[in-house]
Amino acid sequence: MSFTRVSEIGEFGLIDKLYQIVQPTEQQLATLKKGIGDDCAVIDLQNGKYQVLSTDLLLEHIHFDLLTTPLEHLGAKAISVNVSDICAMNARPLYATVSVALSEKISVEMMTSLYSGIKKAAEQYRIAIVGGDTSASTAGLVISVTVVGEVEAEHLVYRSGAAVGDLICVTGDVGRSYAGLKVLMRERQLMLELFAENPDMDRDSYKPDFSEYQSAIEKHLLPKARLDIIKLFAEKHLVPTAMIDISDGLGSEIKHICQASGTGALLEENRIPILSEVREIASEFEDDALTYALFGGEDYELCFTIRPSDFPKIESVKDISVIGRVQPKAFGVKLRDMYGYEEDLSQYSGFEHFAKPQSKDTVADSTHEHQHDHDDEEDVWGEAKS
Incomplete structure (x- = not known):
């Protein structure tokens, strides 16, 4: 065999x-x-x-x-x-x-x-x-x-119902769980080194101070399924055209929707909701927060698509951000930064079991603060929330 x-x-x-x-x-x-x-x-x-x-x-x-x-x-x-x-x-x-x-x-x-x-x-x-x-x-x-x-x-909503022109939306914020994981992994290594140097130390008495990172760590250790959003959809009489939960990273999940729907997608980098805490943690590790958001995973937020005509139903919902549009399949899956440069996301992947080791290069070189002023854009986008 x-x-x-x-x-x-x-x-x-x-x-x-x-x-x-x-x-x-x-x-x-x-x-x-x-x-x-x-x-x-x-x-x-x-x-x-x-x-x-x-x-x-x-x-x-x-x-x-x-x-x-x-x-x-x-x-x-x-x-x-x-x-x-x-x-x-x-x-x-x-x-x-x-x-x-x-x-x-x-x-x-x-x-x-x-x-x-x-x-x-x-x-x-x-x-x-x-x-x-x-x-x-x-x-x-x-x-x-x-x-x-x-x-x-x-x-009922599948991954496969997205159509060209649909708006791509995400609940909450992304990248925070991976930021929490990075902090926990660092603390784990420090704890192991401390215990190795002090073998007689009472491990139960050691209490690291995570107050500075509490939100990120809680997001990783204690995620909440967005059942509240499903109830909101029912109240708004809104049925998304496609939906997926974010377990492997926003970029990976967008590609799953596109693959199932036979479409492409264009994401706007400055509309992806990333908290300042995530940017600060990423900076500590000399990482790019955008990479955490796109490929970190375990946020367990919802990524979904809606018809443009349904946008008014979610326009005032602070916990939902419109981050892009569904494109024809030939367009591929791309990310546009604040300078207008478009990056092909097909070369990157989120977390995958059994995957061969690969470099998790960033898809954006800068660590600039994402802007949220889009008054000159079409009203259909609404305001990105973060």
Whole structure:
């Protein structure tokens, strides 16, 4: 048998290959509206509603480090990242199952903290934990969550509905989670060096001061799924043409929408909502905050497209920024900076498991402050919020 390393085809290449093995039969396709290839699987309940399902894994040493991650936060995050997928389909979460695999170092008290976070998140999103599984593990702590949701047929949103001329929007701000991760990674290294120099030190007594970076760290450790935006859409009678949640980075998610929709996109750099705190942290690491926003990932905001005629419905919403327009496929996916230079984003990617090591070069050389004065542009853009 030949041996092909997964890194040679990448995460998405592996998914495509495995899908060829397990793709549904014609009989199963009768009620399956969408399988692999979107944020959730979609099943036709044949009563005017669709059921949506999402599953995610969180693995110690891959997705989190217990040295810098409170277990209560981890439990809440495990729920939130799955609910975020449900939101990306414009659906409401209803039920969840939680499975965990534990190494010997995990105590009953630690599991209690983990599930306390799970409970708090479940209550926040009004979902019921209805089952799961437990197992021993030789590879650290593993958490697998599946969330089931529901949506009316006419409100379901895929990645694939964007059309040329649509406005590209994003909720909240982007890049903050990656900024928080950078701070945590730096602190982790400092902690390991400190403990190595002081082997008798009481590790539980060491409390680093994160007050200066609190917002960024909370965004990474305790993200919130944007269920509030889904409720807002319902109130505004707005159905986006395409939508995705930002788990791998804004630039990567835009490319997913374009690939699924058969379109291109033009993003305006000075409309991408990046907080001053993110710029300050990026500067500390001699990085570009724009790179954090485009390729950092784990913001769990929503990126969506709307028809220009729907712009008045979101114009006054401070938590939504219009950052670009959908273009013909031949245009590609590009970023235009404040000087008018257009950068092709197809050469860059967000986070991808099994990817070959690559340089995360910046897509903009400068670290200038992004401007938010666009009075001379078309009213349809509205005002970028940050």
